[in-house]
Amino acid sequence: MIRTPLRPLARILRARDRGENPDEIEAENRRLRHEAIQDKARRRAEGRLVLMSACFILAFATVGLRMGALASSEPSEPRAQVLSSQIISQRADITDRRGRVLATNLLTHSVYAHPHQMIDPVGAARGLAQIFPDLDEERLIRDFTGTRKFMWIKRKISPEQMQAVHDIGEPGLLFGPREMRIYPNGSIASHILGGSGFGQEGVSSAEVLGIAGVEKAFDNWLRDPSHDGAPLALSIDLTAQSAMEEVLASGMKVMNAKGAAGILLEIKTGEIVAMASLPDFDPNDRPRPLLKGDASDSPLFNRAVQGQYELGSTFKIFPIAQAMDLKLINPNTSINSTSPIKIGKYLIHDFHNYGKTLSVTDVIVKSSNVGTVRIAQMLGIERQKDFLKKLGLFEPTSIEMVEAPTGQPLVPSRWPAVTAATVSFGHGLAASPLHLAAAYATIGNHGRKVTPTLIHGRKRPEGEQILSPRAAELAIGMLRQVVTRGTARRADVEGYEVAGKTGTADKPRPSGGYYKNKVVATFASVFPASDPQYVLVVTLDEPSITNARGGESRTAGLTAVPVAAELVRRLAPLLGLKARTDEKLPTIAARFQPRVEPASGDGVRLVSNK
Template sequence: MIRTPLRPLARILRARARGENPDEIEAENRRLRHEAIQDKARRRAEGRLVLMSACFVLAFGTVGVRMGALASSDPSEPRSQVLSAQILSQRADITDRRGRVLATNLLTHSLYAHPHQMVDPVRAATGLARIFPDLDQARLTRDFTGGRKFMWIKRKISPEQMQAVHDIGEPGLLFGPREMRVYPNGHVASHILGGSGFGAEGVSSAEVLGVAGVEKAFDNWLRDPSHDGAPLALSIDLTVQTAMEEVLSSGMKIMNAKGAAGILMEVATGEVVAMASLPDFDPNDRPRPLLKGDPSDSPLFNRAVQGQYELGSTFKIFPVAQALDLKLINPNSGINSSSPMKIGKYLIHDFHNYGKQLSATDVIVKSSNVGTVRIAQMLGVERQRDFLQKLGLFQPTPVEMVEAPTGQPLVPSRWPAVTAATVAFGHGLAASPLHLAAAYATIANGGRRVTPTLIHGRKRPQGEQVLSPRAAEMAVGMLRQVVTRGTAKQAEVEGYEIAGKTGTADKPRPSGGYYKNKVVATFASVFPASDPAYVLIVTLDEPSVSTAGGGESRTAGMTAVPVAAEIVRRLAPLVGLKARTDEKLPTVAARFQPRVEPAPADGIKLVSNK
């Protein structure tokens, strides 16, 4: 900016020429300059005032609009977008197939301390030890009087305990709100649910994480807020599950068994309606896992899924069903049952001498090892292995539990003739009761592969057809006769047409060989036989029951079968099955009454694997 001079030369000269005073010109210019400076300063101040006023109007207008919007909206809990939101998010409930709660959340509090804020640390330690007997008073005193600034005392406490701590009156004892996982049914379905624990935690919140079972398998789903709190619906029925556990527990005690497992599965869907493993635990107070010894000694061990057992004669229906499917035999075909049978340097015996020949049906009814091996030899090793693999007996079950992969069946690496023979009657291949349930469900489902699941109502693709419907129907007919006139007569429950197979297998020693007086007794069954709807597996670990003659029996027919019969009596009405009392209705067994046909000269029809 060009400033006007205070004493312009031209004006000064003219003023002197006219006899005027030049200083007046300077004074006038100085006054005009001051006035210009004042006007500029005033305009700048006015502009700032206008800008500030506009800012205040805009700010207060925004606050007013926001307050009006909040006042007219429905109240809701604000959701934080910061990292701590992951800790604050609620875990979804778990329900049974009817919507009844199996696992939910409960608001509780944690207890922590700021020792440096305590008025009387010794008195606080004494009061806490009185409220919580598991706390060490001497150690609390040392911690409170040391140099610590923060320490956890209890991750979760009850309202009564919170009030008692509050009554101590110590300002250094503080509470933090948090959610805890609650299992309102206690021990019921404990192995299925698994349990939970705390992950990332702060003084005012904690992250709940699944540690086992479906809680762990569906951990991400249960914590995902996008599901809007929708519960995870399992396939189990709480009433049926409770009844199974009650009967199984009583049966385990009566049969003096070390442990027990039971599975009830829908044939058509593979949905597990009930699955129990005993001994069990309370997921509200989950015990610590064993670090030494046999894992099955721990109540955390799930015998139904993780147990790897040689399931004995329950396997005999598999080679027989396959031979029926291939039309190598029919239910009335004569099979050489001369015992003992020699394979290489090994002899295979039957429990009783059944004579020189049995029908194929009676091989199953009387549970003939020799007859089963004869039929298995008709199949050949490769076809036998291929069929067992299609039944899912070589891979872990895909059931939705983190323990499922640990239930990998123990399959022989080599299959010489003697291995093929022993596997045919359930020795040399160890699988879980859930594997057996799925395999029997496949037979009961008209030969179409069934995959077990713990999720209710989920649509899944149809399984592979591994048996013809006709062969599957004949196999079920044979199993029905095991109950009506075979080794499982005690399984007969009037009106429910139970079909099944017993299996008693010696327990292997960890060091090799087998125990002489320890067995795993299993009864695998389907019902009703004329229209199979459910599969029931009952397994007892090391059962032993006194007989009428003063002896002792460990066979499945005397131990697992009576327990299974009582389970059917209790559970069948609960799942909506009505007992059929009309004796005129034909049963599946009636269509396959034994009529022995002549056997080949050696009782074996050798078939190539092609």
């Protein structure tokens, strides 16, 4: 902007020539300049007033419209928002196949202290010790009166405890919001879920991490915000899982067993409907792992997945099914069953003398060790090993749990003739009950391999055809006869066509050899036999029951089989399978009462012939 001078030289000179006063020119220019400044200021003020008026009109219009919208809307309860809401969304829920919650999150609080801000540190320590009896009052006093600037008191507290701490009235005791992982069903499916703990922690949040089971295996998936909080749907059914654990616990108690495991697997999909290991634990208060001693003594040990057991005569169906697949035998083929049979320097005996010959069907029905060895010798070592490997008995299962790799089967490093013989009837190769369930599911699936899974509804590639459908069908028929007239007659639950095989194996000593009075009793079954849909495996660790004659019975036919029968009665209706009869069922304990029966043929003795 060009400013006009108050005393322009040209006008001053002309005014002097005319005899006028030059000061009047300056006064006139000053007046004009002041008027221009006032006009500009007035226009600016008017503009500001117009803008302010427009803002007020817009604000009042917005408030009016919002009030109108609220007046015309349906009334609803207001929801408070908290700063830690983003923490809750960081870990997804876990549900069963029907959407019922197995693991979820809960907003709770932690309590921490700033000792330098405390007014009465001694009183605060005493008050905290009364609220939390596990805290050491003397130690709290030392910490509060020392040089510490910060310390955790409790990382998780209940609302009642929070109020009690608040009532102490100490400004140096502070609370922080955080997410807490809870398992509303307590110990149900505890080994599957595993548990969780805190990772990185702050006063206003804490990182929740999986530490075992599917919580650990799917830790990244559960924390991935891109899933928009969608839950992880497991294949298990909460009702079936609860029933299995209840029956197993009752059976374990009646049979005086050290532990128990049970697996219910859907054959066509490989999905695990229920899987339990006892004793169990509450993942809300997960115990500490054992630092010494036998790992199986800890409730954290998952017998179904991590247990490595010689599963005894349940293996006998494998060489028989393979030999039928290769057309080396048929169900009516006569097998030399003269006992004992000599393998190298060992003699292998049958539990009973079954005569000179047995049909292949009777070899499995009577559980003849000698007959099974004869059939395994027809196969040869390499074909036997190849078949067992295809069944998945040489590698850990691919189940979606961090414990799966620890369930590596104990496979002999050398495979001489005596090993091939003993493995054929379930000794010398140790695998988990889950391995056994998958192998039986493969037979039930018309010979096509089944891979077990804990995830519901995922499409999976079809498994390899390991057995011909005809051989698999014949094998199921033989297993059915084991139940109707063999060592597993107690498993013949009317209406459900159970087919299965018992197995009783002596437990190995850590120092070598086998215990004489400790066994692992197993019953592996498929039902219904006419249309196999489910596999059920029950394993009891060190069972022992007093029979009617006053002696002790440990065989699977008298221990694992009654427990499995009760499980079929309880689980089959839950699975939508209708029995052919509606007869009234007795109580669990009544079904487990022993009867005097001939000992089964599951046992084996290896006698040195030096």
